[in-house]
Every structure is written in C-alpha cells, then in structure tokens.
Amino acid sequence: MSTETATVAGQRTLKMRLWRGDESGGDFATYEIPAQEGEVVLDVVHRIQAEEAPDLAVRWNCKAGKCGSCSAEINGRPALMCMTRMSTLNIDEPITVSPMRGFPIIRDLVTDVSFNYAVARRIPAFQPPKLAEGEVFRMQQVDVDRSQEFRKCIECFLCQNVCHVIRDHEDNKESFAGPRFFARLAELEMHPLDTLDRRRLSSEQFGLGLCNITKCCTEVCPEGIHITDNAIIPLKERVVDARFDPVAWLGRKITGKPDPTPAAVAASFAPETLEQQQAARALGKVGSHPQTSGA
Amino acid sequence: MSEFETHIVDVLIIGAGGAGLRAAAEASAMGASTAVVCKSLLGKAHTVMAEGGVAAALGNVWPEDNWKVHFRDTMRGGKMLNNWRMAQLHAQESPDRVLELEQWGALFDRTPDGKILQRDFGGHRYARLAHVGDRTGLELLRTVQHRAVDVGIEVFMECKIVRLLHDATGAVNGAVGIWRETGKFIVFGAKSVVLATGGVGKMYKFTSNSWEGTGDGHALALWAGADLIDMECIQFHPTGMIWPPSARGLLVTEGVRGDGGVLKNIDGERFMFNYISDYFKAETSDTIEEADQWYENKRDFRRPPELLPRDEVARAINSEVKAGRGSPHGGVFLDIASRRSPEDIRRRLPSMYHQFKELADVDITKDAMEIGPTCHYIMGGVRVDADTAAATVSGLFAAGEVAGGMHGANRLGGNSLSDLLVFGRRAGIGAAEYALGKSGEVVIDELQVASVTAHALSFFDNDGSENAYSAHQALQDTMQSLVGIIRTESELVEAKDKLAELSERARVVSVEGHRQFNPGWHLALDLEAMTAVAQCTTLGALERQESRGGHTREDHPLPDNEVFGKVNMATSFVDGQVRLRREPLPEMPTELKELFEEAH
Ligand SMILES: Cc1cc2nc3c(=O)[nH]c(=O)nc-3n(C[C@H](O)[C@H](O)[C@H](O)COP(=O)(O)OP(=O)(O)OC[C@H]3O[C@@H](n4cnc5c(N)ncnc54)[C@H](O)[C@@H]3O)c2cc1C
Ligand code: SF4
Ligand code: SF4
Ligand code: FES
Numbered sequence: 001m002s003t004e005t006a007t008v009a010g011q012r013t014l015k016m017r018l019w020r021g022d023e024s025g026g027d028f029a030t031y032e033i034p035a036q037e038g039e040v041v042l043d044v045v046h047r048i049q050a051e052e053a054p055d056l057a058v059r060w061n062c063k064a065g066k067c068g069s070c071s072a073e074i075n076g077r078p079a080l081m082c083m084t085r086m087s088t089l090n091i092d093e094p095i096t097v098s099p100m101r102g103f104p105i106i107r108d109l110v111t112d113v114s115f116n117y118a119v120a121r122r123i124p125a126f127q128p129p130k131l132a133e134g135e136v137f138r139m140q141q142v143d144v145d146r147s148q149e150f151r152k153c154i155e156c157f158l159c160q161n162v163c164h165v166i167r168d169h170e171d172n173k174e175s176f177a178g179p180r181f182f183a184r185l186a187e188l189e190m191h192p193l194d195t196l197d198r199r200r201l202s203s204e205q206f207g208l209g210l211c212n213i214t215k216c217c218t219e220v221c222p223e224g225i226h227i228t229d230n231a232i233i234p235l236k237e238r239v240v241d242a243r244f245d246p247v248a249w250l251g252r253k254i255t256g257k258p259d260p261t262p263a264a265v266a267a268s269f270a271p272e273t274l275e276q277q278q279a280a281r282a283l284g285k286v287g288s289h290p291q292t293s294g295a
Numbered sequence: 296m297s298e299f300e301t302h303i304v305d306v307l308i309i310g311a312g313g314a315g316l317r318a319a320a321e322a323s324a325m326g327a328s329t330a331v332v333c334k335s336l337l338g339k340a341h342t343v344m345a346e347g348g349v350a351a352a353l354g355n356v357w358p359e360d361n362w363k364v365h366f367r368d369t370m371r372g373g374k375m376l377n378n379w380r381m382a383q384l385h386a387q388e389s390p391d392r393v394l395e396l397e398q399w400g401a402l403f404d405r406t407p408d409g410k411i412l413q414r415d416f417g418g419h420r421y422a423r424l425a426h427v428g429d430r431t432g433l434e435l436l437r438t439v440q441h442r443a444v445d446v447g448i449e450v451f452m453e454c455k456i457v458r459l460l461h462d463a464t465g466a467v468n469g470a471v472g473i474w475r476e477t478g479k480f481i482v483f484g485a486k487s488v489v490l491a492t493g494g495v496g497k498m499y500k501f502t503s504n505s506w507e508g509t510g511d512g513h514a515l516a517l518w519a520g521a522d523l524i525d526m527e528c529i530q531f532h533p534t535g536m537i538w539p540p541s542a543r544g545l546l547v548t549e550g551v552r553g554d555g556g557v558l559k560n561i562d563g564e565r566f567m568f569n570y571i572s573d574y575f576k577a578e579t580s581d582t583i584e585e586a587d588q589w590y591e592n593k594r595d596f597r598r599p600p601e602l603l604p605r606d607e608v609a610r611a612i613n614s615e616v617k618a619g620r621g622s623p624h625g626g627v628f629l630d631i632a633s634r635r636s637p638e639d640i641r642r643r644l645p646s647m648y649h650q651f652k653e654l655a656d657v658d659i660t661k662d663a664m665e666i667g668p669t670c671h672y673i674m675g676g677v678r679v680d681a682d683t684a685a686a687t688v689s690g691l692f693a694a695g696e697v698a699g700g701m702h703g704a705n706r707l708g709g710n711s712l713s714d715l716l717v718f719g720r721r722a723g724i725g726a727a728e729y730a731l732g733k734s735g736e737v738v739i740d741e742l743q744v745a746s747v748t749a750h751a752l753s754f755f756d757n758d759g760s761e762n763a764y765s766a767h768q769a770l771q772d773t774m775q776s777l778v779g780i781i782r783t784e785s786e787l788v789e790a791k792d793k794l795a796e797l798s799e800r801a802r803v804v805s806v807e808g809h810r811q812f813n814p815g816w817h818l819a820l821d822l823e824a825m826t827a828v829a830q831c832t833t834l835g836a837l838e839r840q841e842s843r844g845g846h847t848r849e850d851h852p853l854p855d856n857e858v859f860g861k862v863n864m865a866t867s868f869v870d871g872q873v874r875l876r877r878e879p880l881p882e883m884p885t886e887l888k889e890l891f892e893e894a895h
Pocket of ligand 3: 068156157183222223227
C-alpha cells in the first residue's frame with residue numbers, strides 16, 4: 001500500500017481519517033494529502049482545513065506545546081496535535097484523529113471542556129499571610145520546586161480525558177475533580193505561603209479518595225508532571241495525616257527549609273474556613289444581566 | 296434581524312491575556328461590574344507563550360538597579376520614540392506589579408537569599424527579568440487567571456467581538472460578538488470598553504504569534520474612530536526557529552543569549568562584533584574576551600553584542616544571510632551547547648530543550664540551533680493617554696500589546712509582560728472610574744447591531760470563489776515580502792496597491808458550512824481586521840522616511856532626529872479610508888532628559 005500511494009517525485013501521500021460530526025453523531029472522513037517534511041499532526045489538519053474542509057473545527061493557539069488547546073486522540077492515543085510529529089507515526093497506515101473521548105463533543109475535533117472550568121472555580125483561592133508595609137516574601141528555591149512542577153500545567157486536560165474515574169462514570173464528575181485539579185490542590189497545599197489547610201477538602205469536596213493510582217494521567221501529561229507520584233500520593237498521605245495528627249500539617253509546611261520563611265507565615269497562620277472564603281468570594285462576584293432581545 | 300442575547304455591564308474587557316485579566320481584576324476591585332470576552336478558552340491567550348521574563352527594577356540581583364535606569368534603557372531601546380510618560384510609569388510601577396503577583400500565588404525562581412531571581416536580557420543594563428525557567432508567561436497568565444476567577448469575574452470565552460457600538464455622541468458603549476460554538480450573536484452594553492486584544496503577527500508569514508494575533512483590537516479601535524500610532528514599528532525577533540518548515544517562526548527565547556548563547560555564521564564566526572552601532576558602542580564589548588567575562592562580572596565588563604536590542608540583532612542576521620554566510624536553511628547558528636553544561640541548559644531552558652527535541656530533532660545541549668528573524672511584536676497601537684489608558688474616543692481604553700507608545704520604535708525583551716501588568720491595572724482603573732462616573736442607563740442601538748450582524752452573515756451569501764485561507768496567505772506573502780524587516784519606497788507603494796486589492800478580496804470571501812464552530816467564517820472576520828491593520832502599517836512605513844528601531848528603510852538607512860524623531864505616525868479611519876497624519880511626540884520634562892546626558 002505504501003508503494004501505491006507514493007508519488008513519482010518520491011512524495012508520500014498521507015491518509016488522514018478525521019472525525020467529523022457533532023453531538024448528534026458523526027463519522028470519520030478520509031482525506032488524502034501529500035506528506036511534507038517535518039510536519040506535526042496539526043500542520044496536516046490545517047492543510048486539510050485550508051484546502052479541502054474549510055469548516056473543519058479544531059482548537060489550537062500556540063502550535064508550540066505551550067497553551068494546551070490542541071488535545072485530541074491520535075490513533076487512539078491522547079496527545080497534543082502540535083507536538084506529535086508525523087515522523088513518529090506509521091504513515092503506511094491511515095492515521096486517525098478523533099476528539100477527546102472524555103468530554104462531550106461540540107463539533108469535529110472540538111469538545112466541551114467546561115467541566116474543568118467549573119471545577120477550577122470551586123477551588124478556594126490562594127491565601128498568603130499578610131505582609132507588613134514594605135516587606136517582601138522570602139522563599140527558597142528548594143521550597144518552591146515542588147509547587148513549580150505543578151504550575152507547569154498547560155491545562156490541556158488530557159489527564160482528565162484519560163482518567164477512568166470520569167471517563168467511564170459520567171456521574172463521578174460531580175464529586176471528583178480529576179488529576180489536573182489534584183495537581184492544583186497539591187500545588188497550593190505545598191506552596192510555602194498558602195495558609196489554608198487543603199487536605200480535608202481534597203478528599204471531602206474533590207473526591208481524592210476515588211483515585212486508585214492507575215497513573216494513566218501521568219502517562220499522558222505532555223508537561224511530564226508526575227501527577228500521581230508527586231501530587232496525588234503525597235496529598236493522600238497528608239489527608240491521612242490530617243485525620244490522625246492535625247498539627248503535622250504546619251510542621252510539614254515548614255520542614256526542609258534551611259532558611260525558613262519569615263515568621264509572618266507562622267504568625268499569621270489563621271486559616272479561614274471554606275465557608276468564610278466562599279462567602280467572601282460570593283461578595284466579590286459580579287453578575288451580568290442576561291436578557292434576550294432582537295427579532 | 297438575527298436574534299441575540301444581551302449583557303449589560305459597567306466595564307467590558309475584550310481580551311483575556313495578561314493585560315485584559317489584570318484590567319478586569321482592577322475594575323472589579325473598584326466596584327464596577329466587569330465582564331471579559333476572549334476568542335479562545337480562558338488561559339490560552341498568547342501571553343501564555345511568553346518565555347523569558349518580566350522586567351522590573353527590583354534590584355534583587357543588582358542593587359544598583361532602579362526605575363531611572365530601567366526608564367533610560369527602555370527609552371534608548373525604543374530609539375526615543377516612546378511616550379516618555381508611559382515609559383516612566385512603567386519603570387516606576389513594574390516592581391510593585393510583580394511583587395503583587397506573588398501575593399496572588401505566583402512562584403518565581405529564587406535568589407540564594409530567597410528573593411525573586413532576575414535574568415539578563417538584551418538592552419537591559421542589569422539582570423532585571425523576573426522569571427520562572429522559560430515559561431514566565433504561563434506563570435503570569437495563570438496567576439491573573441486565578442485572580443480573576445477568585446474575584447468572580449464573568450468570562451465569556453470562545454467569543455469573538457466583531458464591532459464596537461457607540462452612542463449618539465460617538466462614545467463607545469458596547470460591542471457585538473459571535474459565540475464560536477454556536478455561531479450566535481451576543482451583544483454587550485457597557486459604559487466603557489477596554490481593548491486588550493494583543494498583537495498582529497498573523498498578517499506575516501513567519502511569526503511567533505498564535506492564531507489570535509490578527510489585530511482585531513487595532514481594527515476595532517480604528518473602526519470606532521480612534522487613532523493608532525506608529526503601526527510601522529514592528530519587532531522582528533532575531534531568533535525564531537527556521538527548520539523544519541512547519542516550525543518556522545516559533546520563538547527561541549532571548550534567554551538563550553542572556554544565559555550565554557552566542558550567534559555564529561557558517562564560518563563559526565561570532566559576527567555580532569561586526570555590527571555594533573555607534574549608538575551602543577560605549578556599552579558593548581568589542582572583544583570576545585571581554586564579552587565572556589561579562590556574564591560573571593557586570594561591573595567591570597561591557598555586555599556582549601549578542602545582547603544588543605532586538606532590532607540591531609535582527610538586522611545583523613539579515614545581513615549575514617544576504618552576504619552568503621548563513622546556515623543551510625537560511626538563518627544563522629545560535630550556540631549554547633559549547634558554552635554551558637547540558638545540565639545547566641536543561642534546567643535553565645527546559646522548554647527550549649523540549650521544543651527543539653520534539654519539533655526539530657535537535658538536542659540543544661549538543662548542537663547549535665538554526666535561527667532567523669520572525670515577526671514577534673507590534674510596538675505601534677492604539678493611541679492612549681499614559682495615566683488612564685484612555686483612547687482618543689470616549690469610553691474606549693486600551694492596554695497591552697494593542698496599545699501604542701510605551702515601547703517607541705523597539706521593545707526590550709521582558710518589557711511587555713511588565714507593560715501588561717502596569718497598564719492593564721491602569722486601564723482597569725481608568726475604565727472603572729469612567730464607567731462609575733457616568734450616569735444613566737446604557738442604551739443599545741439596535742440598528743447598529745443589525746447592520747453588524749448582517750455584515751457578519753454576508754460572508755455566507757457571497758457566492759464568489761474567494762476562500763478565506765488563500766486570501767489570508769496572499770496577505771501574509773505581501774506583508775512578508777514587501778513590508779518586512781527591510782523596507783523600501785517602491786515595494787511599499789506596491790504593497791499599498793496590493794492591499795487595496797486584498798481588502799476587496801477579503802470583502803467577498805465566501806464561507807462554506809454553517810455557523811457552528813466554523814473556523815473559515817472566523818478567519819473571514821479576522822481578515823478584515825488584518826487588512827485594515829496592514830494598511831496602517833504600510834502607510835506608516837511609507838511616510839516614515841528614516842530608519843528607527845523596528846522600522847528599517849533601505850532607502851533611508853539613518854534615523855532623522857530632526858523630523859521623524861519628533862513625530863508619531865497617527866492613522867485613523869476617515870470616510871471609510873485609512874488616513875495618516877503626523878502628530879508631535881509629547882515633550883519629555885527636563886529632569887528626565889537629564890538622565891540621558893549622564894555618562895554611561
Ligand atoms: C513566543 C513569545 C514569547 C514572548 N516572550 C516574552 C517575554 O519573555 N517577555 C515579555 O515581556 N514579552 C514576551 N512576549 C510578548 C508578550 O507575550 C505579548 O506581547 C503579550 O503577552 C501580549 O499580551 P496581551 O495581554 O496584550 O494580549 P494576548 O495575551 O495576546 O491576549 C489577547 C486576548 O485578546 C483576545 N482577543 C483578541 N481579539 C479578540 C476579539 N476580536 N474578540 C474577543 N477577544 C479577542 C484573545 O482571545 C486573547 O484572550 C512574547 C511573545 C511571544 C509570541
Ligand atoms: S492515577 Fe488517579 S487521577 Fe490519575 S488517571 Fe488514575 S485514577 Fe485518575
Ligand atoms: S496536568 Fe498535564 S495532562 Fe493534566 S492538564 Fe496539566 S498539562 Fe495537561
Ligand atoms: S496549539 Fe498550543 S498546545 Fe498545541
């Protein structure tokens with residue numbers, strides 16, 4: 001087959017099977033297009049869009065693996081289209097590109113990822129200690145390393161897409177935040193300056209307990225974040241600590257620091273309750289006034 | 296008339312990059328009801344791509360640094376075409392804006408004594424860029440995004456604004472947008488509107504910008520009657536990837552040079568030593584020996600010429616390639632492999648390591664990168680008042696890359712992220728104060744809305760064979776070849792004619808399919824913005840008969856300080872046509888002028 005599709009000039013033809021459709025259904029459409037040197041999957045999708053299917057829906061922004069917009073399943077494997085080079089795929093066979101299966105379809109390769117934004121809104125804000133006038137935070141690099149790993153997250157939601165807890169059980173979406181947000185909770189929990197205890201709410205409100213450490217999330221993370229080993233497992237351990245030893249938390253926050261953060265951290269350690277926080281946030285909330293108009 | 300939903304707010308912010316979200320946080324804190332609209336999902340704006348850092352004279356690494364030095368560097372980098380007041384406010388306020396990010400959860404890299412670490416970048420006298428590895432933009436955007444979410448700002452994502460609305464006096468009072476997902480219209484009534492739409496890179500073929508950089512905000516301002524200034528001043532970043540073709544244009548952060556990387560031609564020569572202009576002679580090393588000592592000892596040695604401002608470096612690369620000393624794919628080499636240990640490179644430049652490994656199969660700890668100039672940033676933009684960010688039309692404000700003036704003819708690296716924070720905040724205050732001080736209800740003019748929606752839908756009725764993608768390619772080819780890094784009168788005149796043709800082509804583009812998530816339709820709408828902006832750039836480039844910063848004329852190779860150094864090129868829309876006039880540059884007060892007379 002590969003010899004049949006090769007052109008005289010030695011140029012190969014790519015067979016791309018792209019999923020086309022919307023929430024009511026759809027199917028793969030096949031496009032044949034000459035291969036070009038050094039392309040990534042997104043380039044090929046773009047050429048198909050420019051030449052054959054101008055209304056093909058696909059999300060992308062940076063084309064550099066930095067924004068996390070172009071998540072899809074390539075030959076069934078969750079990946080960023082802009083970081084998957086064609087040369088890593090077997091082009092003797094047709095290449096399929098389908099939307100992320102874990103989210104509802106909007107159109108073609110575009111899915112409805114609003115679930116993730118809803119979870120993000122529920123996570124209580126970062127809460128630093130108060131600084132005196134002119135004072136600045138001091139933190140050691142070793143202490144910020146852990147949280148910095150999670151802050152590399154580009155919110156591609158591929159980990160959310162593969163996590164079987166939501167992928168296979170739609171109803172779990174209500175009680176389970178998913179790996180991306182466990183990484184976010186761990187980031188805040190391990191942030192040297194965050195004063196809110198996030199252990200209990202990680203399990204009670206965000207369903208940490210439902211994760212059974214299959215590590216599928218870690219495997220697909222394009223940023224190489226060790227979601228399970230560095231976020232979920234330590235967070236689970238801390239949840240256990242929270243049950244048995246309510247003061248261990250503060251100890252942990254300030255261990256391993258050759259030069260501890262200023263006394264301010266400990267002094268102003270007065271975590272608000274989640275309810276207080278939410279009330280405060282609700283006050284700041286502004287609404288718009290939707291009305292339907294026109295004729 | 297098409298059906299639409301309506302939302303009434305005090306302040307409408309168009310754009311959810313660093314500038315838009317920072318403005319939103321401020322407007323909301325002032326008690327104005329605030330909504331943000333953006334073309335992509337929240338958190339994906341172009342700001343996320345910024346790599347090297349955010350410039351602020353914190354003095355953490357070099358206590359000698361202060362706002363005056365930063366101000367001077369910025370003005371000199373901008374070839375004195377900057378709005379001095381913006382440059383001053385920026386230099387004075389950026390340290391506070393960066394520290395404030397820490398209070399919102401940002402985690403910058405640290406110095407040994409636990410403060411924010413700062414790195415070297417071109418044109419900055421001291422190591423001044425606060426950073427997180429080479430993903431500073433992500434850190435900044437995530438931080439303001441979380442902040443905006445925490446204060447409960449309403450975000451309308453994947454929604455493109457196509458026109459602004461105005462009241463009977465001409466004051467802006469809302470906007471019409473389209474939901475990407477459904478293709479339905481959405482109308483905002485607002486007492487004030489902040490443009491924070493970013494740049495214009497997508498009118499060029501090779502650019503570091505994301506798809507969103509289509510100059511929408513510039514065009515919205517223009518169509519609303521506001522002035523743009525200095526649209527000819529466009530920064531071609533010296534180091535973009537050039538191979539493989541699909542990665543062409545992608546940015547290679549200046550951090551590579553700040554951290555020790557050097558530029559070489561095919562003969563292995565560090566050619567930048569041959570391109571030190573008189574303007575920067577006093578502060579630039581003229582031997583390799585001196586340059587190499589600077590990284591460790593900035594007090595006694597002058598900076599290497601690889602770290603000259605971007606316009607200088609981009610022109611030098613261009614000349615090397617033209618002289619036949621380029622790399623195999625038409626660029627030059629950027630070498631850090633022979634200068635730093637593999638561990639250092641991977642730790643300090645993780646995403647560059649990743650980017651080359653994944654996209655070009657090049658291990659930058661072993662081999663040199665092939666790079667060349669790429670369209671990166673527009674210095675020109677909406678003409679604003681420095682203190683309030685108000686545009687020249689009432690009710691309209693602008694901040695971030697879409698605003699003009701701050702960076703003059705050339706922007707220093709790191710000065711954009713700080714600009715977003717300083718002027719994002721100021722625009723938020725300006726727009727909120729304006730809105731809260733304005734009495735009466737916002738009244739939406741349904742006739743205006745009807746004409747906008749009819750226009751937007753007209754692309755579905757066009758039955759011509761014009762396709763948005765090919766018209767866009769033609770625009771990119773024209774700008775790249777005729778209004779690129781080196782310009783000349785005959786080519787600019789040719790570009791002007793071609794653009795007239797292209798705007799006609801853009802008007803008759805026909806769109807296939809239906810309204811739901813239809814990229815072809817959105818490109819058709821982007822295209823009208825891009826052609827309008829391209830016309831401003833071309834007119835400005837024709838009229839500015841000198842070379843200054845990001846505007847280089849082969850036929851006028853020197854700066855003309857007497858005539859063009861004293862004016863902004865203002866473009867505006869008059870009777871449906873882009874018109875240009877010269878506006879005098881605001882005069883700098885004496886006490887600031889004196890900063891430029893002191894010895895280096
Ligand atoms: C690769 C790269 C690296 C960079 N590195 C640095 C660096 O290290 N330091 C530095 O200081 N600068 C850097 N820059 C420059 C800097 O990132 C940008 O100038 C800056 O992020 C622009 O921010 P902004 O808020 O003005 O707009 P953007 O971040 O571009 O955001 C624009 C927003 O407007 C929205 N929008 C646009 N049009 C519409 C419309 N019609 N309707 C609704 N919404 C709309 C978009 O959806 C988006 O949300 C870099 C740029 C690039 C490309
Ligand atoms: S490790 Fe946990 S969060 Fe990750 S995919 Fe498995 S169950 Fe989901
Ligand atoms: S944790 Fe990794 S996989 Fe999950 S959203 Fe973030 S970047 Fe994507
Ligand atoms: S387009 Fe940004 S990650 Fe792929």
